[in-house]
Amino acid sequence: MLAAVAAAAALSAVTVSSDQQRAASTGKQIGSQPRAAAGSVVVRDPDTGQFRDATPEELLALQGQSIQAAQAPEPIVSATGLAGLNLTDDQMTFTVATRNADGSVSIAHADGKTQADAKVRAAGRGLVAGKEQPLER
């Protein structure tokens, strides 16, 4: 249950990132307030290993990282006159590995650095998916 709450929160953060990537590409203003209120995000305590509500500082750190606006590509024209774009880390493909409950490791992808970071955080709390990661129940 706790993991599910954390997973839902993480997915929400991913959605914010995606929306903002779109907003950035259309020149819209990007909000900076975390969507979830403190207490709706569960983290694993680094000392006890137990799940607990995120502190306000942890929430800001978690969401502050995940809602950064994706970097938009920069239009360029080559010396030979070809139109182009300089791509950024957010157009790169990121590969993320997660350890499964049975100790095996699954490898999946993320769309740019912003979402890769979010996926690592989510996976660290037990959210994994993919061809090699069947559900336990």
Added chain:
Amino acid sequence: MNANLNLVRGFRSVALLAALTLWAGTAHAAATIVIQNTDAPNVGFNDPTPAAPIGGNPGTTIGQQRLNVFQAAANIWGANLNSVPTIIVDAAWSALACNANAATLGSAGATQVFSSAIFPFPNTWYNVALANKLFGAQIDPTTPQIRARFNVNLGQPGCLTGVFFYLGLDANHGSNIDLETVLLHEFAHGLGFQSFTTQAGSNLGPPFQPSVFSQFELDTTTGKQWPTMTDAERAASSINTRNVVWTGANVTASVPSVLLFGTPRLLTTAPASLAGNYLVGLAQFGPAPSSPGVNAEVMPLTGTGNQLLGCDPFNALNVAAVAGKIALIDRGVCGFVVKAKNAQNAGAVGVIIQNNAAGSPPPGMAGVDPTVVIPTVMITQGDGAAFRNFLKFRSRTHSGMFSTIGVDPNLRQGADAANRVMLYTPNPYVPGSSVSHWDTSAFANLLMEPNINGDLTHNVTSPFDLTLEILHDLGW
């Protein structure tokens, strides 16, 4: 910064040889791929930590071994692609996001895209390496064509602790991660295996126009190619599970030598209103679906709580319902293997688990119990709801609904009936994985599936793989 240029493959002499031997019908591919080491002294490729040679990698330091693996992956693409302009990979190792149980392994991709009327598809973005090839020269000589960043801390405490990059060249990676396979995958993204379309369906821009990859994407439900769609239509298509296919001729022609027949399915034959094939998730336990499969009447459970969910031994009513039949059971509360064993003990010949969460395709099911000898598959929540709507009207021992847990012997795994390979379009959308990979139903496993499977070799072309074929479709 220590910016060493390390020539990976000096293929110009090979290219000359190829030109001289064309009369014999021999086609030698030739591309020069250079790894540009941008690591600082003593870091990454320059890490002086001694290391014993491993798996055919003769390097004697960690840094040299890393560079050798990058070279090996680049060698494979260099040997298979044709390009007059050199391809430069800006490569470095750095501290990327990680914790004890997860880590960003690395990132890679094209540094630029270009568009030109002289390219095969006008008003279309081409990754810069391919654009250079088509243009015949470096369009921007000041910028590398591919950027690669990999996690220098992988395996250290707090960074997917204990799981390291395997630096051998023989794919004998054991429980570690085969760096060469990951690099082959990531370099392929940088060479063009990337849609660049956002989750909202927007093309890359400005100006907003399709990538060359998108030119080969077809939604088989709407019959529309992706470049002809609106943003909203592309967004909808990107979650149209297993109904978006690759139309490139090179890939399709190679499918028969790569993908195996026998797509798992649930085939419902009665009632007529439900007749058809349904997507299934597979179980790690029990027999895999086969041909001709297990055909029987489908019966749901009755009762409440654990009895309804199949988590307790079946009572007399449920034994009477499922004996000799396929049991339809909701997902939830207990493990899948418990449900399957209880159904088997009640005399069921197969089990259908209805997902309790929305989404498609249905996920796989974990569990171990060698005493389970009946097949179990999962269907989507939506398909299960349609089944149950019909099953509301049944007797205690008969429903009139008949299904087969089996495989389609005439359909190759990961392709449609026309041998077009399916792209990965799960619902919900998976950022970074959706669209720009093959569907996970592909078998044999392919290099460019979103999950890099542990059984991959370093072969990138048929009969082992389809990556080179898709690059040929793109214009390589």
